[in-house]
Amino acid sequence: MRHMNNLRGIDLNLLVVLDALLVERHVSRAALRLNMSQPAVSHALARLRSLLGDPLLTRQGGGLAPTIRAMELSKPLAEALAQIRTVLGPDGFEPGRTRHTFRLAMSDYGAEIVLPNLLRELRRSAPDIDLAVMQLSREGMIAGVMDGDIDVGLGVFPSLPEPILPEHLLNDDYACLVDRATLPPSAQSIDFESYLARPHALVAVHGEASTEIDAAIHAAGYARRVALIIPHWSVAPKTIAGTDLVLTVARTSLKSTLQDDRLVVLPPPIPLPTIPFGQISHRRRRSDPALRWLREMIVASVAAAAPLSGFG
Structure with missing residues (x-):
């Protein structure tokens, strides 16, 4: 005191x-x-x-x-x-009459889930609220929130330091993407042996080579060959067509591939954990009415963006 x-x-x-x-x-x-x-x-x-x-x-x-x-x-x-x-009380921030810029960090996977609905609502009810969106690694988002360089980080965070305030938004599942021509006719799955025999594509923002997928494969006593590391979720599916590569990613990120008859989405041949997508901010800003409003807007935007279900 x-x-x-x-x-x-x-x-x-x-x-x-x-x-x-x-x-x-x-x-x-x-x-x-x-x-x-x-x-x-x-x-x-x-x-x-x-x-x-x-x-x-x-x-x-x-x-x-x-x-x-x-x-x-x-x-x-x-x-x-x-x-x-x-x-x-919460009346210190009036989004419909306040000019404000929020700084967000997310991958293009997070952007596809969050931004379309969020921007539509902002333009409708809070047109003077601006967003500055950047792409950072998982560690970069945590550091940015800790340092005050970003207001909200969106992604998958297996562990967080105590000053970070997490909020769960949705659970996604892993799915495999392969070129249909490299499978037997009418195949609805890929076995583990064939999965490991293929070269793999990996989405990693800053080239990190270890993922939850590799942890599950290593736990089973095996390893996979990663032939391509790419930082963009949205581009990764396009690299699979016409190749023998297999891409294992969050199922929601494969939404656009449903229009490509060359590609097929299959369940993973090994049990993989669910993907807990969430948002993080700093605990010291828990009572910040502007940030609380933004977090609530993000929750509503994600709830309106239903994840994909089913394979094929």
Whole structure:
């Protein structure tokens, strides 16, 4: 409480600016979050530095790095502001009348599940809300949320550090994609021996070679040959046509291949775990009304995007 006692007498608006700067670690992004001008945020930071007798944030690369004093203030400040927002209610963010930019990270698999319905609803009910979407690896999304560089990460996260707040959105299943011409006529499955004999294509954002699929194969005492590693879910199915490659991916990502008569979707020949797709954000922003609204919008958008079912 010693640090919070030092904040007595400081304008509450300055504390809101400090909290945004500690989350964003960037003046322009904090300004967007607060719907303020960059000069106004810079002026508020100068006042905070003077009042608290500490630089608070110093330039580092393209952003700002918190001082030790700022890091000590971060958690009690976020908790205090969260309590105030709870008392005042959720009306601090009005999506239909607020200009705001959210930063999201996801693969093109996640984008296909989330973005179509989300964008339609945003353009209908919150046209001044903008999205900046980037593609990062699983580890990159976690780091981005931890550092405040992104608001929400969407993907599959087997393990997460304690500061990360997860939310489950849907379960998907694995399916295999092969060229129909490489199968016996009317084949509705592929046996494990034939599966392992084929070269495999793997979707990995930054070239990671180990997956949940390989863990299951290794547990059975075998290994597969990965002949192609590609970062794009949407392009991967197109690489299978006319080859002997087999692609094992989330079934929902194969939606577009249903229009290609050359390809067939089959069940995996080995039991594989379900794919728990979810969203992550930082726990310190649990009470942020803007972020809470966005997460709720994402939940509704995913619920409206029914996963694929069946094979063939």
